[in-house]
Amino acid sequence: MSVPATPAGYRPSNVPPGLHINRSERRRSPSHTPQASNSCQPNTTAGDSNDRAEHFNPGPDTDDLDEVVMAVDMKDRGTVGCSYYVARAEKLYFMEDVKSGSVDVIATLKTFVNPTVVLVPVRIDEKVVERLDPNEGRLDSAEDSGDHVPPAYLLEERPSGEFGYDSSKARLVNLNIGADDGPDVAFIAAGDVLTAEKFEETPETNTQGNLLRLAAWVNLDSKVTVGCAGAVLSYLQRRRSARFLPGDEAAHEMFRVSTVEMFSLKNTMFINIDTLLSLQIMESESHPQVHNQGPTRFNSGSKEGFSIYGLFHFFARTPQGRFLIRQYFLRPSTNIDVLNERLKTISVFLRPDNSDSVELLIKNLKSIKNIRTILIKLRKGVSNSSSRGGITRNVWETLRKFLFHSLKIRDTMQEVLGGEDMSIRNKILGRFENAGLTELGRKISAVIDFEASDEQSRTVVMRGIDAELDNMKRTYDGLESLLAQVNEHIAQRVPANPPIETNVVYYPQVGFLVVVPLDEETGDGVYSGNPRDPWERVFSTENMVYYSTSETAEMNHQFGDIFGLITDLDKEIEILHELAQVVLEYEGLLTITSDLCGELDSLLALAQGAKAHNLCKPHMTDDNVIEIKGGRHLLQELTVPSYVANDTFLIGGEGQSTLDLNQENVRQTTSTRIQWRDKARETEDGPSMLIMTGPNYSGKSVYLKQVALVVFLAHIGSFVPAKKAKIGITDKILTRVSTRESVSKAQSTFMLDLQQVSFALSTATRRSLVVIDEFGKGTEAAVDGAGLVCGVFESLLRLGKERPKVLGATHFHEIFENGFLAPRPSLSFGHMEVHVHHEANSQTQLTYLYNLKDGRSISSFGTTCASMNGVAREIIIRAEELIRLASRGEDLVAACAIMPDGEADELQDAERIGRQFLQAGNMDMPRELLDEVLTL
Ligand SMILES: Nc1ncnc2c1ncn2[C@@H]1O[C@H](COP(=O)(O)OP(=O)(O)OP(=O)(O)O)[C@@H](O)[C@H]1O
Structure with a gap:
């Protein structure tokens, strides 16, 4: 006989949550x-x-768990504060106020936090609101196709009072929510962890005590940020009130704040949404999650399309691993130690003699879920009497698997060869407490009869626990x-x-x-x-x-x-309830184990990506240099039958010492390398700017992006698509790249171009990489475009020791023909090799070789490209004629006035008649004159 399956906690569909049916x-x-x-x-x-x-x-x-609520404010001429809450981690983050910050800091924060809701005070500067435009990230193609493209997040302007310092501080002081027997909020400062024991040592429960404790972990002098935190807390409270009736205990479990942590933008490379999209690093995507319509943001779900992030995130097995990968992509690091640690870990995982261990780790990770979510469910089940039975069978099964596979992961990590000083290994061996995890596993297995639960599709309690039962x-x-x-x-x-x-x-x-x-x-x-x-x-x-x-x-x-x-x-419910409480006693151990599984998973994903795409370990350096040998574009190479790899060499202002450069270059052999080396020797410096010219479709844009992507990937701690790469720590990647068209209907493409370029000019430092592809194309007069491009390049070159590394591409050959941009050692030119065939019918054919060559291209072969793409022969001939005249400096207006046969005579006749009419004045037109006109 088997027991029918009517699980504990069953609630008919017509009974609202929180009510018992008798x-x-x-x-x-x-x-x-x-x-x-x-x-x-x-x-x-x-x-x-x-x-x-x-x-x-x-x-x-689950929708609530995806929420990331951020509040930003800018006060006193540029002090920026920010606080944000991550529902899944139940964590409130604080930033140290950024003095003399600018709207750019806000743009960085937007990418860094990747929020679902953004709160700003109504009094905030219009420029900030513009920078926070939630429609940024929408692609015109989607708009044009008529598809509804939801905004990136919900932007709410809130009364300034919600950002007030005193009221916010009071709200923070009362943060001991969810505490039945006193506050259980653990405050953690950046890099410091407040343990439960530490917390017990300071048992003040009065306001003053809470305030002191708060001040120990959060910088209350960061007044603008404190105001933001208050605004976030008000928002969370509003959402709770909208969901629950007053007095409903379940409300405490929604948007609980269990930890507070400081965060900083220091050590984060600046990269904005424009750049992420235009380099196809990430794709924005519909994310139907939040109340109302659901914003578009970079999500950690599994639907990322054709993007660099998609290539790596695909390999992550756990939700927490996928989340971390996304964090790496949104927050590239400038901390060389962090990056080297990741790179070293990837190398260890890629050792052939570790392949079995890696396989085993991946296999075990597949059964690991995000235990933070499970703990939220348990707490909800425990604290809410009406939903105690709501701890589903899945929760116990997930926990059991989690404990079992975590222990397996711990064992396997011990067997990884060459990883003795690998941080993740040591963290796992040190923090995955064998005894604790085993003990908890035993406790769960002693109470829950998993076999019977499986058979009966409900949670079955073991015999021997309760005599009555x-x-x-x-x-x-x-x-x-x-x-x-x-x-x-x-x-x-x-x-x-x-x-x-x-x-x-x-x-x-x-x-x-x-x-x-x-x-x-x-x-x-x-x-x-x-x-x-x-x-x-x-x-x-x-x-x-x-x-x-x-x-x-x-x-x-x-x-x-x-x-x-x-x-x-x-x-039976009571027994499960008690077990849930036992599990919650292990909360600290479980979350750290879960988080470390995520970290391991994310590193393994980077390693698998490196293996799958044949990537190499970059040499990260403090020298201000980008030196790539055999670089490739990760996405483009997947779309062409054979991809041609190319080298890059750029040195920013005060790049590297001549000595370093020479030593490095001893190992380089290509002619381009020798030229660069010689140039560097001559000047004790090297090119900080490379301008690409050449025909359409020759591979200029792909090359520029490829270099930016190698630099980017190196800064997330990933291997890079190259044979060899030496990458200097880069503080910003700033782009003006044409694949991304206008993001907002209010702005023309050209306006957007200008904004991007002026932003690059004002924020680039000698540590930045600036990519300018085809700037100035949208101007009405080509001469404006050429002037602008030339001005931009010139001003970047003139930054002297502060000049950034710049990659540019342009079709405005006149700026070089006319010597508008004077040659200098910091300026180099490149073009992609093309073979020109002159065919018997005087047609010209081009073969693209995608091979980077030093120097400028002689022609842009515009008409050849046009002819190859089907433009009519007469038009090509005429265009070539005009190009010839223009290059001889002849007057094109006069040249265009040349008429086809017969047309000039007709015009002369018309002119004569016109004049006769004018001479006739107001007089009646003579008959003979009229006849003449009509017979013409
Ligand atoms: N290194 C390469 N190896 C193989 N194929 C390449 C390479 N680089 C580019 N291509 C191919 O050439 C195509 C055109 O490249 P790209 O868009 O970079 O040209 P472009 O010179 O920037 O053109 P335009 O001036 O019109 O913008 C790419 O879509 C790709 O298929």
């Missing part, structure tokens, strides 16, 4: 279809009800034979002739019943008791009638709704 009501609405049988396996809708139960259990709303289960198990005995007893009282088959059955929530076949003539059972002891008809089916008899009444009295008692019994 048993008598449920009796009146049995959810099963009775069947005639003498077994106690009655419920044909068991699977169904279980599904529903899982579905309706009041777990945390065991008794009931024993009785239930013995029901089958009891039913048979009672049936035998009843059968003796039923007339023997004609023989009548009776059965005794048990239905949960209905009780025990006797079943006899239906007599079609009477519509009653073929037997329904004797006159002294008539049976009471309960219901019938097509051919059976169900009766309650004195015997079944007695059994009901004795055993009651035994199944309901077992499954819905407070006893």
Whole structure:
């Protein structure tokens, strides 16, 4: 006999969360279809009800868990403050106020935090609001196609009072929410962890005490940030009030703040959304999650399309691993130690003799879930009496697997060769407390019967935990034979002739019943008791009638709704509730284990990406240099049959010492390298700017992006697509790249170009990489465009020791023809090699070789490209003629005035007639003149 599946915590679909339905009501609405049988396996809708139960259990709303609420403010001429809350981590982050910050800091914060909601005070500078435009990140193609593209996040302007320092501080002081016996909020400063024990040492519960404790972990002098934190807390409170009725305890579990942490933008490379999109590092994507319409943001889900991030995130196995990968991409680091540690770890994982261990690690990680989410569910189940049963079977199963596989991961990490000083290995061995994890695993397995839970699709408590529960289960198990005995007893009282088959059955929530076949003539059972002891008809089916008899009444009295008692019994719920509390005692260990699994997963994903895409370990250096040998574009190379790799060499202002450069270059052999080396020797410096010219489609843009991507990947601690790369720590990647068209209808493409370039000019430092592709194309007069490009390049070159590394591409050959940009050692030119074939019919054909060559290209082969792409022959001939004239400096206006045959004569006639009309003045037109005009 198997126990029917009516799990603890079942709630019918029409009952709102937080309400109990009482048993008598449920009796009146049995959810099963009775069947005639003498077994106690009655419920044909068991699977169904279980599904529903899982579905309706009041777990945390997963949409809420994805929320990241950020508040920013800028005060006193540029002091920027920011605080944000991450629902999944239940963490409130504080930034140290940034003095003399600018709107650019706000742009960085936007990318760094990747929020779903942004709060600003109404009084904030319009420029800040512009910078926070949630529509940034929308692609025109999507808009043009008429698709609804949701904004990146919800931007709310809030009354300035919500950002007030005193009220915010008061809100922070009261942060001891969720604490039943005093505050349980752990405050953590950047790089410092407040342990539970440490916390216990300061048991002040009064306001002053809370304030002191708060001040120990958060810089309360960062007044603008404190105001922002207050605004975030007000927002969370508003959301809670909108969801729950006053006094509902469940509200405490929504948007709980369990830790506070400081964060800093120091050591983060600046990269904005424009750059992430134009370099195809990430794709913005519809994220239907938040109330209202759901914003578009970079999410950690699995739907990232064709992007660099997609190539790596694909390899992560755990939600927390995917989350971290996303963080790496949104927050590239300038901390050389952090980057070298990641690079070293990837190298260790890629060692051929570690391949078995890596495989095993990946296999185990597949069974690891984000335990933070599970803990939220447990806490919710524990604190909310109405949803205690809501801790679903999945939660226990997930925990068990988590503990088992974490221990396996710990064992495997010990076997990784060459990783003795690898930080992740040591963290795992040190923080995955073997004893603690094993002990908790044992405790869970001692309470939950996983085998029976599987069979019965509900959480089944082990026998031996509770005597009362065991008794009931024993009785239930013995029901089958009891039913048979009672049936035998009843059968003796039923007339023997004609023989009548009776059965005794048990239905949960209905009780025990006797079943006899239906007599079609009477519509009653073929037997329904004797006159002294008539049976009471309960219901019938097509051919059976169900009766309650004195015997079944007695059994009901004795055993009651035994199944309901077992499954819905407070006893069982209580046991699970206690177990949940035990698990929560291990919260610290579980979260750290879960987070470290995520870190390991993210590093393994980087290693797998490196292996899959044939990447090499970059040499990160403090020298201000980019030196790439055999660089490739990770995405482009997937789209062409054979990708041509190219080298790069750039030195920013005060790059590297001549000595370093010479030593490095001894190992370089290509002619380009020698030229660069010689140039560097001559000047004790090298090119900080490379300008690419050459035909359309020759590979200029791809090359520029490829270099930027190598630099970017190196700064997330990843291997890079090259044979060899030496990458200087870069503080910003600033781009003006044409693939990304206008992001907002209010701005023309050219305006956007100008904004991007002026931003680059004002913020680039000698440590930055600036990529300018085809700037100035959108100007009405080509001469404006050429002038602008030339001005931009010139001003970047003139920054002297402060000049950034710049990669540019332009079609404005005139700036070089006319010597507008004077040659100098810091300026170098490159072009992609093309073969020009002159065919018999005087047509020219180009073959693109995608091979980077030093120097400028002679021609942009514009007409050849046009001809190859189907532009009519006459147009090409005419264009070539005009190009020839222009290059000879002839007047193009006059040249354009040359008329085709006959057209000039006609115009002369027309002119003559016009003049005659004018001479005729107001007089009547003479007949002969009119005739002449009409006969023409
Ligand atoms: N290194 C390479 N190896 C192989 N194919 C390449 C390489 N670089 C570019 N290509 C191919 O050439 C195409 C055109 O490249 P790209 O857009 O960079 O040209 P471009 O010179 O910038 O053109 P335009 O001046 O019109 O913008 C790419 O889509 C790609 O298919």
